[in-house]
Amino acid sequence: MLEHLAVVLFQPKFPENVGAAARACANMGVARLIVVAPHNFDPDRAGALATAKGREILRTAERPSDLESALAPFSRVYGTTARTGGWRKGIVTPRHAAEEIAVALAGEQDVALVFGPEDAGLTNRETRLCGRLVTIPTASEATSLNLAQAVLLTLYECFLAARGLREPRPGPDAAGRRPPAAPGGREITHAEGEALFSALREALSAIDFLKDDNPDYFLLPMRRFAQRVRPTRAEFNMLMGVCRQILWAVGRVQKNGPAGDG
Template sequence: MLENIDVILFRPKYPENIGSVARACKNMGCGQIVLVDPWNWNIDKALPLATHHARHLLDNVRIHATLAEALAPYSFSYGTTARTGGWRKSIQTPEEAAPQIIEQRNTGGSVAIVFGPEDKGLTNDETELCNHLLTIPTTDSLTSLNLSQAVMVVLYECFKKSLTKPFKIAGQPKDRYINHEEREILFSELRETLIDIDYLKPENPDYFMLSIKRILNRVNPRLNEYNQLMGLCRQIQRIVNIAKGRQA
């Protein structure tokens, strides 16, 4: 999904964090991690956090001595920063920048997203090397994120904009709503069941069914939900019949 959009980690301190970043990259379809002057790179410490699914990203990391060297092959670069004052102007949120990043990638550009050290982020010298700046809005009381969290937020926004059609959750998307006939059958079954368990007053059950009907009409049950409710009613009626000694 995010081909030609790479993550550059500038002087990351902990290999475990690099492993977590690899997992985030795998989830969002980012295919390359670049390390710049890592303080303590150890793939064995990173692997447990990456899981075996993202091992290939750790096996294929590129390592550079300087940020300028790492950025050299890219058409566009985005530095991340938690500090927004001073000369750091025209800073975008990930949501604002994502359409631009995807457009740059789609028109043949290669994009690097740069994240600074866990303890202090990118300095002015490092952000000056980047074409654009990004910041992730947080509450005033917490102005920094875990490294892998920051990577995930930025890549997720890019991932959403890279989709050629809206994402749909797997499951039963074609399961239809119940029709009027089925709705009336369900109401009737519920009515009889609630009378059997003495929930509805037998002298005027239809009046008390009105609120239940309103609830179900707001819910707009689908066919699988209708089947579950009908099955629940039948099971309750079976137990009531047993308890009252009636023929099931």
């Protein structure tokens, strides 16, 4: 049920937590574990807490060097955070996120769940890469969760939501043909989304729509909007064309002077 879901551990500090997270993945049927730039990783210490099924997930875990490349192929990215406010807006609970994730997985979209370092979690820069932010409700006196606990709780909600989905995606017919794709094609990947936001930042800065002091912050509402809308590849091409046209028009005005100057 969770074949298209991946757990991403960013800069985990303790190998034992990585092993316990691998065990949680095995418990919930998630085979894909991505470990980004871990501190002092020791496979033996990690394996001791992973159990047999978890050790196989550890053995095949991907080890990219940075978070952006790790997230590049995914259509949807959910980051986890215990802190709220400021840059961290539109935060949902694991149950709410799981409902969205289950629908995406049923449509064979690739989804990533990102967990930050044990001591500090994801920074603002890293949460900016996530289309949606998830926080696990806790008692106000103790908000910090163990990394593997957070992984298990979030995956448990995804498992329940996926199991409860009553309308599975139609499979191939007798001739082996699948139903036609949705209009506009597949959803854009994380890498394509980042390329689009880079183009939007350049185009909107060129027309003074974004503030020069912190354009990434003022671009956040557009990121959240895109996460809700789920642009397709066809819409991506259209928006990239709009950005190119804006930059061309601004360059033409700057070259020729204000309209009416002759």
